Amino acid sequence: xxxxxxxxxxxxxxxxxxxxxxxxxxxxxxxxxxxxxxxxxxxxxxxxxxxxxxxxxxxxxxxxxxxxxxxxxxxxxxxxxxxxxxxxxxxxxxxxxxxxxxxxxxxxxxxxxxxxxxxxxxxxxxxxxxxxxxxxxxxxxxxxxxxxxxxxxxxxxxxxxxxxxxxxxxxxxxxxxxxxxxxxxxxxxxxxxxxxxxxxxxxxxxxxxxxxxxxxxxxxxxxxxxxxxxxxxxxxxxxxxxxxxxxxxxxxxxxxxxxxxxxxxxxxxxxxxxxxxxxxxxxxxxxxxxxxxxxxxxxxxxxxxxxxxxxxxxxxxxxxxxxxxxxxxxxxxxxxxxxxxxxxxxxxxxxxxxxxxxxxxxxxxxxxxxxxxxxxxxxxxxxxxxxxxxxxxxxxxxxxxxxxxxxxxxxxxxxxxxxxxxxxxxxxxxxxxxxxxxxxxxxxxxxxxxxxxxxxxxxxxxxxxxxxxxxxxxxxxxxxxxxxxxxx
Numbered sequence: 397x398x399x400x401x402x403x404x405x406x407x408x409x410x411x412x413x414x415x416x417x418x419x420x421x422x423x424x425x426x427x428x429x430x431x432x433x434x435x436x437x438x439x440x441x442x443x444x445x446x447x448x449x450x451x452x453x454x455x456x457x458x459x460x461x462x463x464x465x466x467x468x469x470x471x472x473x474x475x476x477x478x479x480x481x482x483x484x485x486x487x488x489x490x491x492x493x494x495x496x497x498x499x500x501x502x503x504x505x506x507x508x509x510x511x512x513x514x515x516x517x518x519x520x521x522x523x524x525x526x527x528x529x530x531x532x533x534x535x536x537x538x539x540x541x542x543x544x545x546x547x548x549x550x551x552x553x554x555x556x557x558x559x560x561x562x563x564x565x566x567x568x569x570x571x572x573x574x575x576x577x578x579x580x581x582x583x584x585x586x587x588x589x590x591x592x593x594x595x596x597x598x599x600x601x602x603x604x605x606x607x608x609x610x611x612x613x614x615x616x617x618x619x620x621x622x623x624x625x626x627x628x629x630x631x632x633x634x635x636x637x638x639x640x641x642x643x644x645x646x647x648x649x650x651x652x653x654x655x656x657x658x659x660x661x662x663x664x665x666x667x668x669x670x671x672x673x674x675x676x677x678x679x680x681x682x683x684x685x686x687x688x689x690x691x692x693x694x695x696x697x698x699x700x701x702x703x704x705x706x707x708x709x710x711x712x713x714x715x716x717x718x719x720x721x722x723x724x725x726x727x728x729x730x731x732x733x734x735x736x737x738x739x740x741x742x743x744x745x746x747x748x749x750x751x752x753x754x755x756x757x758x759x760x761x762x763x764x765x766x767x768x769x770x771x772x773x774x775x776x777x778x779x780x781x782x783x784x785x786x787x788x789x790x791x792x793x794x795x796x797x798x799x800x801x802x803x804x805x806x807x808x809x810x811x812x813x814x815x816x817x818x819x820x821x822x823x824x825x826x827x828x829x830x831x832x833x834x835x836x837x838x839x840x841x842x843x844x845x846x847x848x849x850x851x852x853x854x855x856x857x858x859x860x861x862x863x864x865x866x867x868x869x870x871x872x873x874x875x876x877x878x879x880x881x882x883x884x
Contacts, residue, residue, distance in 0.1 A: 397641060397645050397646075397647050398645055398646055398647065399647040400475050400478055400479070400480065400494065400646055400647060400648045400649075401474065401475050401476050401478065402418070402475075402476030402477075402478065405478055405494055405496075408494065408646065410644040410645050410646065411480065411492040411493060411494060411644050411646060412492070412493045412494065413493075413494040413496075414443065414446070414447065414494060414495075414496035415447060416446045416447060416449070416452070416496070418496050418499060420452045421446065421452050421455035421496070421497070421499050422452065422453050422455055422499075422519060423455045423456065423457040423499060423500055423514070423519060423520065424453045424454040424455060424519060424520065424521050424522065424671075425442075425454055425455070425456045425457070425520070425521070425522045425523070425524055426456075426457045426458075426459055426511075426514055426515055426520050426522075426523050426524075426580075427439075427456050427457070427458050427459065427498075427523075427524045427525070427526070428459050428461060428523070428524070428525050428526075428527055428561050429461075429525060429526040429527040429528070429531070430458035430459070430460065430465075430468055430472070430498070430501065430526075431468070431526060432629045432630075432631065432632060432652045432653075432654075433526055433585075433625075433627065433629045434458075434524075434526045434585070435479060435481065435495065435498070435652045436481055436627050436629040436652045436654040436658075437585070437625055437627050437629070437658065437660065438456075438524060438526075438585055438625075438660075439456055439495055439497045439498055440481055440495060440497075440658070441660060441673060441676050441677070441678060442454055442455070442456060442497040442671065443493075443495045443496055443497040444676040444677075445671055445672065445673070445675065445676050446496065446497060448675065448676065450671075450672065450675070451671045451672065453519075453671075454497075454522075454671040455497060455498070455499040455500075456497050456498045456499065456500075457498075457499070457500040457501070457502065457514055457520075458472060458477075458498055458500070458501040458502070459501075459502050459503075459504055459511055459514075459564075460501070460502070460503045460504060461504045461505070461527075461559070461560065461561055461564070463505065465503060466503060467650075468501070468650065469501055469502075469503040470649075471649040471650040472498065472501035473501065474649060475648070475649060477496070477498040477499050477500065477501060478494055478495070478496060478498075479494070479495055479498075479648060479650060479651055479652060480492050480493070480494050480495075480640055480644075480646055480648045480651040480652070481493050481494075481495050481651070481652050481654065482636065482640060482651055482652065482653045482654070483653075483654055483655070483656050484653055484654070484655065484656075484760070484762035484763055484764075485656060485762055486756075486760045486761070486762055487762075488761075488762055489762075490639070490643065490644075490762075491656075492640065492644055492646070492651075494646075500514075502514060504559065504564060505559065508557055508558055508559065508564060509557075511564050512558065512564055512567050512568050512571070515564065515565060515567075515568030515569075515580070516567075516568040516571040516572055516575075516577075518577055520580050521580050521581065521666075521667075521668035521669055521670075522580055522581045522583055522666070522668075522670065523565060523580050523581070523582050523583070524582075524583040524584075524585055525561070525582070525583070525584045525585060525586060525595065526585050526586055527561060527586060528586065528773065528776070529586060529587060529588055529773065529776035529777060529780055530773060530776045530825055531561070531586070532586070532588065532594055532595065532598050533545050533548060533562075533598060534594060534597075534598060535849075537848065537849060537850075537852045539597075540597070540601070541597060541598040541601035541602065543601065543602075543605060547559065547560050548560060548562060548602065551563030551602075552602075552605055552606060562598065562599060562602040563602075565582070565599060566599065566602055566603045566606060566610070566614075569603065569610070569613075569614060569618070570603075570606075570607070570610055573610065573613055578617075578667060578668045579613075579614070579617050579618045579667050579668070580618070580667060580668055581618070581619045581620070581621065581665075581666045581667045581668060581670070582595050582596075582599060582618055582619070582620050583620075583621055583623065583662075584620070584622075584623065585623055585625045586625075587625070587691075587692065587696055587780070587781075588780055589688055589689065589692055589780060589784070590622055590685070590688070591622055591623060591688070592620040592621045592622035592623065592663065592665075593620065593622060595620045596615070596618070596620035599614060599618070599620075600614050600615045617667065618667055619665045619666050619667040620665075621662055621663040621664070621665040621666065621684075622662075622663045622684040622685070622688065623660065623661060623662045623663065623684060623688075624659070624660070624661040624662075624684050624687040624688040624690075624691050625659070625660055626657070626658065626659040626660070626691050626695065627654050627655060627657060627658040627659070628654065628655040628657070628757060628758075628760075628763055628765060629652065629653070629654045629655075630653060630654075630763055630764060630765035630766065630769060631766070631769055632650060632651055632652060632653060633764075636651060636653050637649075637651060653763070654763075655757055655760055655762075655763050657753070657757055658677075659679075659691075660673070660677075660678045660679065661678075661679045661681055661684050661687040661688070662678055662679065662680055662681070662684065663680075663681060663682065663683070663684050664680040664681070664682070681743075685740070686739070686740050686741060686742040686743065687742060687745075689738070689739050689740065690739055690742050690745065690747070690750065692780070692781050693735045693738055693739065693781065693784070693785055694731050694735050694736070694739075694750070694751060694754060695754055696777070696780075696781040697730075697735060697781040697782050697785060697799070697802075698727055698730065698731060698735070698754060698758070699714070699758075699770040700770070700774075700777060700778060700781060700782055700802050700806070701726065701727050701730050701798070701799075701802050702714065702717045702718060702723060702727055702758065702767075702770075703767050703770045703771045704771060704774075704802070704805035704806050704808070704809040704876075705717070705723065705726070705801075705802075705805045705876045705879070705880055706720075706723060706767050706876075707767045707768075707771060707809060707814065707820070708805065708808060708809060708814055708815055708871070708875070708876035709723075709815075709875070709876040709877045709880075710814075710815070710816070711767060712766060712767055712768070713764055713765065713766055713767065714758050714763070714765040714766070714767060714770060715758065715759050715760055715761045715763065715764065715765070717767070718755060718758035718759040719759045719761075722877070722880055722881065722884065723880060724755055724759075725884045726798065726880045726883060726884050727755060727758075728751065728755065729798060729883070729884055730798040730799065730802075731751045731754070732751070733794075733795050733798070734785055734789055734794065734795050734796065734798050734799050735785055735799075736751075737788075737789065737792070737794050737795075738784070738785050738788040738789065768821070768823070771809065771823075772823045772824070773823065773824055773825065774806050774809075774810070774824050775824050775825065775826040775830065775850055776825070778802075778803060778806055778850075779850060782799055782802055782803060783803075783851070783852075783854070785799045786799045786800060786803070786854065786860065787854070790857055790859060790860065796859065796860065796863055797863050797866075797867070797883060798883055800860060800863040800864050800867060801863070801867040801879065801880075801883055803845070803864065803867075804864055804867035804868040804871060805867070805871065805876065805879075807834055807837060807844040807845070807868060808834070808868065808871040808872070808876075809822070810822055810824075810827075810830050810831055810833075810834035810844070811831070811834045811835050811837075812831050812834070812835070815875050815876065826850070829847070830844070830847070830850075833847060837868065838872060841865055841868055841869070842855060842861060842864070842865070845860075845861075845864060867879060867883075870882060
């Protein structure tokens with residue numbers, strides 16, 4: 397058994413390891429939110445680039461901001477930034493590789509000045525983000541930056557030591573401006589429509605609240621490319637760690653498991669240069685919108701279409717519910733008749749083949765992705781991925797019943813009890829508000845969607861409420877499976 401770190405990696409002969417000299421790698425990217433997805437996606441692409449003999453000025457310095465990031469810091473420090481990426485094939489075979497592109501990790505609560513110094517250094521040319529949909533502190537109804545957030549307010553106090561990503565990044569940009577240094581690019585890799593536009597809106601707003609001229613400079617000088625990112629990356633389990641140790645003799649504190657499929661579509665808009673990502677399969681395009689809408693409204697909304705119905709029906713894994721012909725048919729009907737009509741043409745993509753592949757990806761038993769994971773943070777995910785489909789279809793006179801049923805299935809799930817009376821652990825930043833509302837809806841059927849902070853004015857639309865009430869009543873009366881049967 398070999399414990400993975402910088403000294404032992406060269407002796408590993410059971411898994412592929414970096415053939416390049418990691419001592420040559422210099423940090424050019426600072427990344428906020430080093431989790432499973434970042435390590436299965438962006439860090440993997442940069443490792444590919446270095447393995448091809450280039451990109452050594454684009455190593456990654458990871459940054460943790462939340463208390464929960466402490467564990468990642470401990471693992472990254474112990475393993476010198478190395479970790480094993482394990483691709484799980486549908487036939488059960490595993491393809492591991494040690495990734496070497498993360499060469500530094502900083503935990504902001506311990507030393508925020510070190511993070512600001514790294515960001516302000518001339519060598520840092522890209523700041524990338526996977527901070528989740530809720531990490532942008534956006535009001536889901538207005539779409540604007542939520543300046544009332546207590547952590548944001550704390551960072552805006554004169555002389556405050558920054559503790560949010562907004563405070564840390566803005567302080568570094570202010571220092572670069574004072575020193576006459578070019579700004580870095582801020583590159584969002586989160587599942588948000590117009591993720592670069594969203595990042596620009598919130599960082600510009602924060603900078604402007606701190607200093608109006610600084611806000612104007614950020615708006616005019618910092619590049620915020622939009623991107624579409626895609627790779628199913630379930631949470632790492634103890635079984636994943638044990639299997640890596642048993643089959644390959646590698647002791648890794650936090651390996652990453654993922655599906656074979658990966659895609660990154662990125663607008664070619666950068667303030668201070670970029671790595672040659674096109675050499676390792678990244679699609680550099682002038683407009684990412686068609687691709688991101690495809691992914692958000694088919695894959696991400698498709699996950700939501702399966703997640704709540706599947707959990708209520710007794711499934712606990714994505715591949716189980718996707719492998720059930722009834723639920724697979726419901727998902728395909730949603731994608732064909734409600735999701736697809738909201739899309740514009742996607743250059744170079746066969747949408748029918750893409751949708752078929754999606755269902756195959758969801759049904760991959762090797763991934764063992766949990767429904768609890770895809771149901772996490774529903775108020776952000778439904779708002780960004782499903783409600784826009786409903787609004788588009790209402791405006792165009794299109795079909796809405798399946799997407800509205802997904803909302804109803806979330807409302808039923810948010811009651812916190814499944815169809816067998818077992819408790820559901822509802823993980824959502826608005827759980828304290830939404831769960832009590834959901835538990836009132838058997839007597840007040842519209843109370844959940846009357847929450848305008850989440851749903852806006854949808855409750856005022858008769859087509860929406862009629863469809864919603866049918867689905868919710870069916871879920872209460874007949875259960876999830878019968879409700880789905882009534883929709884296909």
